[in-house]
Amino acid sequence: MMLPEPPRERPVFYVNPLQPLKNIRIVLCGTAHPGNIGAAARAMRTMGITDLALVNPQRYPDPQALWMAAGATDVLESARVCTTLGEALSGTAFAVACSARRRDVAVPMVDARAAATEAAAIAVEQPVALVFGNETSGLSNDEVAACNLLGSIPVAEDFWSLNVAAAVQVFCYELRMACGAALQPDKAQALAAHDEVEAFYEHLERTIVATGFLNPAHPRKLMLRLRRLFARARLQVEEVNILRGILSSVTDPKGRRKPD
Template identity: 40%
Template sequence: MPSNLISVLASPSHPGNIGAVARSLKTMGLSSCRLVSPDDYPSPIASARASGALDILNGASLYESFDDAIADCRIVVGTSARLRSLAYPHVTPRQIAPLLIDEAEKGRVAICYGREECGLLNEQLARCHYHIEIPANPQYSSLNLGSAVQVMSYELRLACLERQGRSGIESKDSWPPTYDLERFGCESWDEEPATAREVDGLIEHFERATAHSGFLDPKNPMLGMARLRRLFNRARVDRVEINILRGILNSIEKMDPPTNQQTVQENYGLTNGERDDV
């Protein structure tokens, strides 16, 4: 993440929120924070809330005025959930994030957050090139300071990763697999996919039927049902397929249980002390 992305907290009132902001920044790979006249800082409360991100907290710079904190920044944006009498460019975090990543390659960028109870003041917002609104629930749109910083920092990270052509989730294998239905001669599937509840019912039915047949030892089930669930999730079974499988299981449950049940290790094909623990 560009080091020129600077989070500016204007007069934060609670030290715990400052610590929470430090954690939010670090989890998204950001490191620069400026504090404008905080009410209580340094503070052990801030340090406690910044657990694991003390390097970000201790590296924060203190400023006496908002103007001083943004003076060396080429672009300044501010979060605001309020409508103003004077119109300014109003954007969401996702809309503005790519522009901020681009600008950060050329110079310092300030992302400003206001005091907890009132947000940025009108005169502070007037110094911002863009006003950012997080599209929250209109009936309750007030976010905690740490939460607002987390949302904005997340969008900045996504924009940065997209610019690099990365997803941010590193894996040695190509996972999860993607399925191109057109490749197999159909543009859409002919049945609705099974719901989570329907898959749960199938797994429970498998557990009953396999216990009845002697395949599964209920006292030592190991990972059999978990592996079946993973199989069905990977296959994205549909409702008709669920019904077919449950019909087969119903027929198994109608059979008499075996008199001599094999051990679960034999049923799973495990020999010589092998275990299914991975």
């Protein structure tokens, strides 16, 4: 009798969730101040994004850009200078026009978070551009129309002068978050088990009866309030041990030192 063939194992692909960031291109249009180009490069680099295209920068290269990049020189060194937005978008499959304002334009408008989510999803497979305007007038309507989506950072109604590098920072941060970079909780410290915590509460109650703080004839809601406090703290094993050690030290005269 032949044994049935074992089920074939399906290949497992290990995917780096931050991989889409390598498919993100930041495009800065007509930037006036080289310092902003450097600050944008730094903002990108902190979020793991390195592809920068500059459309008609007014002063570039410039020592001020290098200074403001604060070490993100690799981004500046590999940046491409283009003469048209079309050239900068070449090869990308999707472009987000990034703005701090609502505008009446031809493309759908969403907020920065939604735009980053969509951009990151497409960037899993295809290059995506995020396009930023110049310092004084932002993106022109023609520049926005060359994109697929308008991503807008909500700003105060009476002060929407968001610095271009700050806007790059927010969008790149949202892209990194969209790639699942949200912080994983710390490797959880083992929480104390129910029985351990209950034993602590009993120990606590005995102790404060002994010290005279809790009158068993009129307990009021003292234990309830203490339980509420410690429940909120989510006691860990070691913490219960510390607290019980303190309680023991209160009632057990062994090792008690005279006050200095």
